[in-house]
Amino acid sequence: MTLEDIKKILIDLDIDEIANAVKAELDAGTDPQKILQACTEGMNEIGRLYEEKEYYLTELVLAGETMKEAFAVLKPHLEEDKESKGTVVCATVKGDNHDIGKNILVSLLMSAGYNVVDAGMDVPEQKIVDKVKESNAQVVALSSLLTMTVEEISTVSKALEEAGLRDKVKIIVGGAPLNMELAKKLGADDYADDAVDGIRHIKALIEAA
Template sequence: MIDRITQGIKELEIEEIQTLVQRALDSGHTADKILDAIRKGADEVGRFFEEGTYFISDLVMAGQIMKTALEILQPHLKAGGESQGKIVLGTIEGDIHDIGKQIVKTFMASAGFEVHDLGVDVPAKKFAEAAKDINADIVAVSVLFSVAALNLESVVEEIRTAGLREKVKVIAGGAAARQEYINRFGVDAAVNDAITGMDKIRSWMAEKR
């Protein structure tokens, strides 16, 4: 059932997704597990777009499917309580993908974090400005295109220039994220899925307390 959700996202089955998500919930699958299945489908949609198999219209449809799935899941996600920290989130400059970012945002919010979403195609300086404005703990950068990932170095440098590097952790996430980016661009972590990313963020926040 979980794999079928991933397939439904990947194949843009907008009429099926409501039924698939509801059946997964009824079968006892957790909302987090279903979110991860949706994230995997979103990664596949992004890959198809990068390869030229899917087009902008397909991304729009995928976004509608994702919105439908997340609306069903929302009541089942944990929320409320004391804030666990502040996160600036955005898709890096040169990348217009919003789907994966929305999933990550849902994960973060359900885990009790305050999430400030900057949108897509976000310039490096804007990440730093937002981090300063809200006194952020984490800057999370979504990267689906490997070419756009080159801008990660500028994000880290802008945060350093703003005098925030000692306080703010930078995590790159998405299909294009690679471990080599830690040394190459200076990010603190690079992950390919939301669950691993949330584990890393939680560990950082635990160290700060």
């Protein structure tokens, strides 16, 4: 087993093999950071395949789940990431029980070296405020797949403002009913078409802060 094998297993979306492969590399004494890097390279390749329409949403979902399996084995062996690229709170807004897009984003962010706080789905604004306070997050990534829940983005923005946190955190949103114009109207700073696009935008938001 080599790091290239781990990368290939991830790209091949072999969810049944990834945990064993990571374990085997750890047992062989490989630096956990190098294993994480191999996983990141694999996820980057998956992102490229998705953008080139060789992989679709189904593959992206499976990639996220496969990465989660790898990360679950790796996490206890990784030092607290002193060089984390930043902290992101991810949540699906109150009233929305869809979490596929959010889960993909969480996995991609983790594999790219971000500290991620996954607040879950159907999340009330106060819980998001609390998570931002606890984690000192630079970005809040909100998902809303329902037209009737997009107003919750505005509610979250106002709650962060009332808590004195709005100027310390950027809000990025995604979901079928949204676009950049609507995102801005609802009080968000940015909009992403999908999870792969979201990574790029979040990187830019943190670097510009």
